[in-house]
Amino acid sequence: MYGNDIPEQPGTAGLLDEVAAAERDLAGRDHDASADPTAYFDAVIAADGKIEPRDEMPEAYRKGLIRQIAQHAHSEIIGMQPEGNWISRAPSLKRKAILLAKVQDEAGHGLYLYAAAETLGIDRAELYRLLLAGKQKYSSIFNYPTLTWADVGAVGWLVDGAAIVNQVPLCRCSYGPYARAMIRICKEESFHQRQGYEILYTLATGTPEQKAMAQDAVDRWWYPSLAMFGPPDTDSTHSAQSMAWKIKRFSNDDLRQKFVDMTVQQAGVLGLVLPDPGLSWNEERGHWDYTQPDYDELFTVIKGDGPCNRERMAHRQAAWDDGAWVREAAMAYAEKKKVTT
Amino acid sequence: MTAVPLWEVFVRPRRGLSHQHVGSLHAPDATMALRNARDLYTRREEGVSIWVVPAASITASSPEERDAFFDPAADKIYRHPTFYEVPEGAEHI
Numbered sequence: 001m002y003g004n005d006i007p008e009q010p011g012t013a014g015l016l017d018e019v020a021a022a023e024r025d026l027a028g029r030d031h032d033a034s035a036d037p038t039a040y041f042d043a044v045i046a047a048d049g050k051i052e053p054r055d056e057m058p059e060a061y062r063k064g065l066i067r068q069i070a071q072h073a074h075s076e077i078i079g080m081q082p083e084g085n086w087i088s089r090a091p092s093l094k095r096k097a098i099l100l101a102k103v104q105d106e107a108g109h110g111l112y113l114y115a116a117a118e119t120l121g122i123d124r125a126e127l128y129r130l131l132l133a134g135k136q137k138y139s140s141i142f143n144y145p146t147l148t149w150a151d152v153g154a155v156g157w158l159v160d161g162a163a164i165v166n167q168v169p170l171c172r173c174s175y176g177p178y179a180r181a182m183i184r185i186c187k188e189e190s191f192h193q194r195q196g197y198e199i200l201y202t203l204a205t206g207t208p209e210q211k212a213m214a215q216d217a218v219d220r221w222w223y224p225s226l227a228m229f230g231p232p233d234t235d236s237t238h239s240a241q242s243m244a245w246k247i248k249r250f251s252n253d254d255l256r257q258k259f260v261d262m263t264v265q266q267a268g269v270l271g272l273v274l275p276d277p278g279l280s281w282n283e284e285r286g287h288w289d290y291t292q293p294d295y296d297e298l299f300t301v302i303k304g305d306g307p308c309n310r311e312r313m314a315h316r317q318a319a320w321d322d323g324a325w326v327r328e329a330a331m332a333y334a335e336k337k338k339v340t341t
Numbered sequence: 342m343t344a345v346p347l348w349e350v351f352v353r354p355r356r357g358l359s360h361q362h363v364g365s366l367h368a369p370d371a372t373m374a375l376r377n378a379r380d381l382y383t384r385r386e387e388g389v390s391i392w393v394v395p396a397a398s399i400t401a402s403s404p405e406e407r408d409a410f411f412d413p414a415a416d417k418i419y420r421h422p423t424f425y426e427v428p429e430g431a432e433h434i
């Protein structure tokens with residue numbers, strides 16, 4: 001619990017159990033190698049085994065994984081910006097230390113994922129280049145601004161919360177290095193969500209102005225968080241093949257529903273209102289009915305016209321350019337030592 | 342610019358356990374690789390010792406040959422104690 005006194009949240013503990021179970025299941029399934037590599041791949045997938053880096057795999061499997069893992073890695077790296085925005089203005093030293101640790105974790109997540117992508121035969125430098133050239137995407141959510149301190153809370157609770165719901169099933173993904181990276185990431189994510197929830201709880205039980213600030217942040221982050229699960233199943237282009245190859249395990253809409261069901265109760269404990277008048281318990285379905293996010297807005301943001309797209313990319317480009325002399329100096333020093341020893 | 346080398350990282354989680362592969366990273370030299378490995382793979386006290394190995398120095402068996410390569414062990418079940426029948430009454434064996 002990291003010494004924080006906050007109310008229990010249902011749901012998260014269960015998700016952590018799923019991560020532990022996925023970790024136990026990593027090993028323990030091996031297969032009779034067959035002379036035909038395609039048959040071997042199919043047999044491993046059918047038996048819920050793991051494909052490892054140098055195994056034969058369909059080119060579309062490899063390409064699709066590179067696309068997905070790279071997009072995921074870029075999201076972790078770009079995702080440092082909205083929260084990094086508040087490190088120097090955190091309201092206390094404790095909050096500052098926590099936020100620093102969280103943002104550092106996100107850098108780590110990006111690096112685990114770049115490493116997983118590299119096992120598929122692509123260079124990290126090439127992935128950086130594709131991101132900066134606008135040829136690969138990152139999650140649309142990070143193109144929204146963090147206007148107040150309460151946004152740091154809302155991002156931790158809702159954005160990291162949605163990310164966890166999305167990512168826990170990926171711990172069972174059929175590609176070994178990706179599954180292992182996701183297990184590591186998910187274990188670290190629950191601290192992110194809890195610190196955000198605690199920030200909001202503190203504000204929501206503070207002065208009326210603080211509570212209003214918390215409510216305002218939730219109002220702005222709710223629908224973009226729902227949109228993180230991607231377009232509705234009827235419009236999702238990559239899903240079917242991805243499910244067949246056991247990269248993806250649940251549909252966008254199923255995961256979105258799961259997130260809504262978990263979050264409604266948590267909002268109640270905070271005493272904050274989710275900005276959806278259509279939210280109501282559906283006895284028959286056993287789920288909450290809710291209003292879909294604006295998918296036109298989602299596509300506008302993905303295409304590059306969200307509130308912060310240009311700022312995020314310009315910042316990433318500047319960080320890359322400004323770091324060039326450090327990379328060059330470190331490599332020159334390494335070369336020099338090689339020559340002299 | 343020359344490509345920044347890739348390193349494989351091995352961490353000993355606790356005294357008494359052996360080092361285990363945890364992942365990889367890029368670094369210009371061994372000193373930087375160790376520091377990066379500490380920051381990347383042991384942020385929550387996951388280890389008491391780290392090895393970093395240049396990925397290029399690792400020689401691996403080939404997945405295509407997995408059959409032929411590991412075959413010699415497959416038919417030698419007499420290497421396992423369970424192969425042997427122990428007569429009734431024999432103790433501590």
Ligand SMILES: [Fe+2]
Pocket residue numbers: 076105106109185189
């Ligand atoms: Fe993350």
Ligand SMILES: [Fe+2]
Pocket residue numbers: 106160189192
């Ligand atoms: Fe996170």
